[in-house]
Amino acid sequence: MTDLYRVSSTQKTTATLINCDDHSKIKAFFARKMKPICGDVVEIEASKSAYVIKKIQKRFNSFCRADNRGRKQHMAANVDQIMIVMAVEPFPTRDILNRYLVTAEHEDIEPILIFNKSDIDSKVFISIINQYEQLGYNVFKTSKDEVASINDIKPLLKDKTTVIVGQSGVGKSSITRVMMPSVVLKTGKLSDKTGKGAHTTSVTQMYYDEPLNANIIDSPGVWEYGLWIMTPHEIAGGFREFQDYLGQCKFSNCTHIHEPQCAIMQAVKDNKIRENRYHSFLRIVDSMKYWA
Ligand SMILES: Nc1nc2c(ncn2[C@@H]2O[C@H](COP(=O)(O)OP(=O)(O)OP(=O)(O)O)[C@@H](O)[C@H]2O)c(=O)[nH]1
Ligand SMILES: [Mg+2]
Ligand SMILES: [Zn+2]
Structure with a gap:
C-alpha cells in the first residue's frame, strides 16, 4: 500500500505534503492540469530523484x-x-x-x-x-x-x-x-x-x-467573501431556520421572494424567522444579478 499524504500548500508545480501517518513533510511535483488544493488527500510516486503526485483522492467536500x-x-x-x-x-x-x-x-x-x-x-x-x-x-x-x-x-x-x-x-x-x-x-x-x-x-x-x-x-483574509452562482433554492438551504418551512410553500418552485402563500414569508410574519435574516437572504439572492 502506498503512503497517503495531505496537501499543506501548493506552489506552481510543486506541493508541500504532510504524511497522514507520521506527519513528516515532503515536496512533490504535480502536472499543471491536476490542480491539487490545500487539504487534498493524494497518492504519490517516487521517481529517480523526486516525488510526484499521481492521484488526488475524491474530495468529500x-x-x-x-x-x-x-x-x-x-x-x-x-x-x-x-x-x-x-x-x-x-x-x-x-x-x-x-x-x-x-x-x-x-x-x-x-x-x-x-x-x-x-x-x-x-x-x-x-x-x-x-x-x-x-x-x-x-x-x-x-x-x-x-x-x-x-x-x-x-x-x-x-x-x-x-x-x-x-x-x-x-x-x-x-x-x-x-x-x-x-x-x-x-x-x-x-x-x-x-x-x-x-x-x-x-x-x-x-x-x-x-x-x-x-x-x-x-487562509488569507479577504475584504469581501463572494458566493458563486447559486439559485434562490440553494441560498435558502444555507439558512438553518428556513429548513422547517421549505416544501410547505404553495408552489414547489417558490423562490420565497414574491410568491403568494409562501411558507417562509409567513414564518417571517409570524416572527418565527427573524426579519434581518430574511432580508439578508433577499440581498444575497439579489446579489447574484452581479454575475449575470
Ligand atoms: N486588540 C486586539 N487586536 C488583535 C486581536 N487579535 C488580533 N489582533 C491584531 O490584529 C492584527 C491582525 O491580526 P492577524 O492575526 O494578522 O489577522 P489575520 O486575520 O490573520 O489577517 P490576514 O492574514 O491579513 O488575513 C494584528 O495587529 C494583531 O495583533 C485581539 O483580540 N485584540
Ligand atoms: Mg493571517
Ligand atoms: Zn416560499
Whole structure:
C-alpha cells in the first residue's frame, strides 16, 4: 500500500505534503492540469530523484468562493469545520457571516463563529451572538490576549480539520497561534490609513498540530467573501431556520421572494424567522444579478 499524504500548500508545480501517518513533510511535483488544493488527500510516486503526485483522492467536500466570473473556486478540501472569524475592527461587512454560512451548510461543513477583539469593545456583538446561539451555532467571543477565551475553542478542534476564514486583519493567525503554539504563523498590523488588514497571510496553508491531533488551514483574509452562482433554492438551504418551512410553500418552485402563500414569508410574519435574516437572504439572492 502506498503512503497517503495531505496537501499543506501548493506552489506552481510543486506541493508541500504532510504524511497522514507520521506527519513528516515532503515536496512533490504535480502536472499543471491536476490542480491539487490545500487539504487534498493524494497518492504519490517516487521517481529517480523526486516525488510526484499521481492521484488526488475524491474530495468529500470543499470550502469554495466565487472567482472573478462567479464560478465556484475550490480553496480547501476535506474540511470538517469552518471557523468564521469576525472582529470589532475591521467590522464585518453586511451579510458576510450569512454568506459564509450558506457555503458551510451547502458543503456540509460545521461552522464555528468567533467574534474577536472583545478587548476593544465587549458589547457591540451581544445581540448578534445571542441570535446565532439561538439558531444553534457554536459561538465564541475572544481576545487574543485573553488566552482562556481562545482555549475554550480548542476541544472542538481535536482530531478534526478546520479551515479558518474571515476578513483580513480580524485575527485569524493570532488566534491560531494561541490555540496551536507549535505552529509558526505570521501576523500583521491593520493599515493606519484604511483600518483594513494588510493581507499578512498570503497563501492558504494547512498545519498539523500534534497536541490536538488536528489540522488547521489558515487562509488569507479577504475584504469581501463572494458566493458563486447559486439559485434562490440553494441560498435558502444555507439558512438553518428556513429548513422547517421549505416544501410547505404553495408552489414547489417558490423562490420565497414574491410568491403568494409562501411558507417562509409567513414564518417571517409570524416572527418565527427573524426579519434581518430574511432580508439578508433577499440581498444575497439579489446579489447574484452581479454575475449575470
Ligand atoms: N486588540 C486586539 N487586536 C488583535 C486581536 N487579535 C488580533 N489582533 C491584531 O490584529 C492584527 C491582525 O491580526 P492577524 O492575526 O494578522 O489577522 P489575520 O486575520 O490573520 O489577517 P490576514 O492574514 O491579513 O488575513 C494584528 O495587529 C494583531 O495583533 C485581539 O483580540 N485584540
Ligand atoms: Mg493571517
Ligand atoms: Zn416560499
